Amino acid sequence: MERSFKKEAEALELGAGRTFRGEGILAVTKALLQSGVSYVGGYQGAPVSHLLDVMVDAEGLLSELGVHVETCTSEASAAAMLGASINYPLRGAVTWKSVVGTNVAADALSNLASPGVTGGALIIIGEDYGEGASIIQERSYAFAMKCSMWLLDPRPDLPTIVRIVEQGFELSEASNTPVMLELRIRACHVTGEFPAKDNRRGVYSGRNPIPGPPRHEYIRLSHPPSTFIHEKQKVEQRLPAAQAFIRQNGLNEVFPGDIGEIGIVTLGGLYNGVIRALSRLGLADLFGNSRIPIYVLNVAYPLLPDEAKRFCAGKRAVLVVEEGNPEYVEQQLNTELRRADIQTRVLGKGCLPRAGEYNSEALIGGLSAFVAESRPGGVDVDTIVAHAAAILAQRTGALAALGDIPARPPNFCTGCPERPVFSAIKLAQRELGPTHISADIGCHSFATLPPFSLGNSILGYGMSLASAAAVGPNFARRPIAVMGDGGFWHNGLVSGVASSLFNQGDGVLIVMQNGYTSATGQQYLPTSRTSRTGAPTGMSIEATLRSFGVKWLRTVRTYGVATMVKTLKEAMRSAERGLKVIIADGECMLARQRRIRAEEAEKLKRGERVVRTRYGVDDEICTGDHSCIRLSGCPSLTVKPSPDPLRTDPVASVIESCVGCGLCGEVAHAAVLCPSFYRADIVRNPGWRDRLLHRLRSAVIGWLGGRAEAHP
Numbered sequence: 001m002e003r004s005f006k007k008e009a010e011a012l013e014l015g016a017g018r019t020f021r022g023e024g025i026l027a028v029t030k031a032l033l034q035s036g037v038s039y040v041g042g043y044q045g046a047p048v049s050h051l052l053d054v055m056v057d058a059e060g061l062l063s064e065l066g067v068h069v070e071t072c073t074s075e076a077s078a079a080a081m082l083g084a085s086i087n088y089p090l091r092g093a094v095t096w097k098s099v100v101g102t103n104v105a106a107d108a109l110s111n112l113a114s115p116g117v118t119g120g121a122l123i124i125i126g127e128d129y130g131e132g133a134s135i136i137q138e139r140s141y142a143f144a145m146k147c148s149m150w151l152l153d154p155r156p157d158l159p160t161i162v163r164i165v166e167q168g169f170e171l172s173e174a175s176n177t178p179v180m181l182e183l184r185i186r187a188c189h190v191t192g193e194f195p196a197k198d199n200r201r202g203v204y205s206g207r208n209p210i211p212g213p214p215r216h217e218y219i220r221l222s223h224p225p226s227t228f229i230h231e232k233q234k235v236e237q238r239l240p241a242a243q244a245f246i247r248q249n250g251l252n253e254v255f256p257g258d259i260g261e262i263g264i265v266t267l268g269g270l271y272n273g274v275i276r277a278l279s280r281l282g283l284a285d286l287f288g289n290s291r292i293p294i295y296v297l298n299v300a301y302p303l304l305p306d307e308a309k310r311f312c313a314g315k316r317a318v319l320v321v322e323e324g325n326p327e328y329v330e331q332q333l334n335t336e337l338r339r340a341d342i343q344t345r346v347l348g349k350g351c352l353p354r355a356g357e358y359n360s361e362a363l364i365g366g367l368s369a370f371v372a373e374s375r376p377g378g379v380d381v382d383t384i385v386a387h388a389a390a391i392l393a394q395r396t397g398a399l400a401a402l403g404d405i406p407a408r409p410p411n412f413c414t415g416c417p418e419r420p421v422f423s424a425i426k427l428a429q430r431e432l433g434p435t436h437i438s439a440d441i442g443c444h445s446f447a448t449l450p451p452f453s454l455g456n457s458i459l460g461y462g463m464s465l466a467s468a469a470a471v472g473p474n475f476a477r478r479p480i481a482v483m484g485d486g487g488f489w490h491n492g493l494v495s496g497v498a499s500s501l502f503n504q505g506d507g508v509l510i511v512m513q514n515g516y517t518s519a520t521g522q523q524y525l526p527t528s529r530t531s532r533t534g535a536p537t538g539m540s541i542e543a544t545l546r547s548f549g550v551k552w553l554r555t556v557r558t559y560g561v562a563t564m565v566k567t568l569k570e571a572m573r574s575a576e577r578g579l580k581v582i583i584a585d586g587e588c589m590l591a592r593q594r595r596i597r598a599e600e601a602e603k604l605k606r607g608e609r610v611v612r613t614r615y616g617v618d619d620e621i622c623t624g625d626h627s628c629i630r631l632s633g634c635p636s637l638t639v640k641p642s643p644d645p646l647r648t649d650p651v652a653s654v655i656e657s658c659v660g661c662g663l664c665g666e667v668a669h670a671a672v673l674c675p676s677f678y679r680a681d682i683v684r685n686p687g688w689r690d691r692l693l694h695r696l697r698s699a700v701i702g703w704l705g706g707r708a709e710a711h712p
């Protein structure tokens with residue numbers, strides 16, 4: 001990881017009497033240490049990558065506490081780590097992005113949830129749902145229900161988040177059940193403070209190992225006939241134990257209000273949005289005092305029937321605020337109320353949208369519809385409805401006033417080593433014709449957008465080659481699968497490469513070897529230059545592929561566009577059947593820039609020579625057809641007005657953010673475009689050779705310039 005979290009790691013050392021200030025996800029990290037965890041692991045992904053990144057940088061503190069940290073190669077391995085808590089009183093926590101990560105972890109989760117746990121097991125999931133999400137729009141709720149695991153969804157407020165993490169471990173132990181804690185993007189990044197407590201060592205840890213022989217009890221294996229007993233235990237023992245703990249320890253919250261004939265039942269994570277919407281409608285003050293009573297489910301699953309009935313009894317109507325489809329809480333609440341013959345009307349979907357994130361507008365619209373539908377006494381319903389309509393109309397008015405705002409789709413960074421590969425595919429396809437391209441998860445998926453628009457399917461992380469398995473035999477040309485080195489180690493090696501070799505597949509696989517899981521913030525991989533300890537990992541994609549039996553294997557530097565085009569053509573045209581793998585090698589430019597900028601700053605401080613390469617376009621030569629832009633897609637390559645009054649087309653121009661990767665020049669060369677690109681080396685702290693060369697060059701240019709003037 002090229003970015004340092006040393007400062008955040010220091011905050012983890014705070015003890016009793018100090019105040020912790022920071023982001024929600026960091027508060028969770030601190031709460032884990034206050035809870036006495038013995039091990040932590042996970043797989044990176046927004047919005048929870050930070051948790052593991054900080055843990056890795058806090059290695060000194062963790063070793064002092066005896067906490068083992070594992071940077072897992074997938075969510076499945078992270079989930080399987082929790083197996084340590086099945087037999088032993090070890091508290092552990094793992095983290096990943098959900099719902100995709102939970103899908104990957106599903107097998108281990110089922111096998112964990114079946115026997116249950118002895119030590120508290122917490123799964124911290126980044127619930128990437130709604131605006132800004134980068135994955136499939138599903139929720140983790142279904143997983144919790146089907147496995148009988150408890151799902152915590154704390155109110156986004158730091159003291160509440162910390163309390164729920166700490167009580168989450170107790171809940172897990174009291175009910176022998178693993179517990180999931182979901183954090184939406186906004187909860188991860190909410191800032192605040194809470195009174196810190198001293199960090200605790202786990203009952204057992206690396207510093208105080210478990211004595212005695214390993215525990216062998218058949219009932220703790222997820223194997224029949226134990227599984228039949230587990231199923232009964234889940235319903236007859238663990239669920240009632242969990243409900244009793246939640247009730248006795250007040251994990252859920254009720255906020256009273258003077259309009260008692262109606263109420264709101266909200267998932268904890270949505271509370272801040274609800275209270276803000278109420279405040280905008282004049283139904284709450286700025287300090288969070290609501291006029292409508294609110295029942296906050298910091299535990300999204302299981303529902304506590306008695307608590308829920310107590311809140312609803314005597315009310316004419318309640319609104320359930322629960323994002324996404326289906327409406328799990330609304331259905332359960334309806335069932336419980338009808339069973340108890342409580343005639344409170346349950347509203348939810350209908351007032352609120354059936355799908356999509358409950359942002360401010362959705363909540364204002366939903367609350368207004370609820371008030372209009374339930375018409376409580378003591379409020380001017382028509383004024384509230386009109387006020388909501390006026391707020392919602394503001395957006396339409398603002399959009400109309402702004403006019404057409406260009407979309408800003410995500411794109412490769414300037415100088416990204418993956419971009420040249422797609423330039424090469426485009427150039428190769430001019431000759432070969434288009435073929436099916438199986439895309440994958442990672443930065444390279446940006447190539448599915450203009451200007452490349454390359455990619456016909458995405459089936460999951462590391463799944464590109466596997467998803468081309470049935471395309472190849474049914475398609476006129478060999479399909480090309482693209483995956484990153486992150487995807488390769490996550491799933492691609494076994495699900496894709498081994499399967500293709502085993503089934504004698506005949507496709508082309510490009511592995512982007514950029515050295516990190518870049519899209520999630522540059523975490524280390526098994527084939528990063530070094531591991532998190534700074535030592536070489538000793539692993540290689542090339543050696544791994546050869547050991548698996550891949551015969552056709554080439555490693556090509558990504559910026560060598562002409563070589564990449566040639567290699568692609570060879571792979572597509574080869575008479576040799578079988579999997580053909582091209583390792584596209586080039587370090588992630590974002591990570592590289594972070595690394596070399598720090599190194600160069602040090603050199604400059606010491607007065608040493610530093611060279612920065614930039615590319616430029618000669619205005620006089622540029623024809624203005626912009627093929628270079630369409631083929632490279634670099635955001636540093638743009639247009640500007642032509643300086644020639646006789647040419648109206650804008651010319652290409654390289655702006656200050658250019659990192660000198662050389663792709664535009666390479667593309668111009670490989671595609672035989674106009675020769676307008678030039679390269680310049682900007683030398684800081686020049687030596688005597690640089691100065692001499694500069695004087696010589698200036699003299700020659702001056703002489704040539706003079707000749708040009710003499711012979712116009």
Ligand code: SF4
Pocket residue numbers: 411412413415416417418443514518519588589590591
């Ligand atoms: S983070 Fe790295 S790999 Fe991803 S787009 Fe940026 S330079 Fe490319």
Ligand code: SF4
Pocket residue numbers: 414415614615632634635636637654655657658659660661662663664665
């Ligand atoms: S050299 Fe060209 S492609 Fe590379 S960063 Fe600069 S403008 Fe972009």
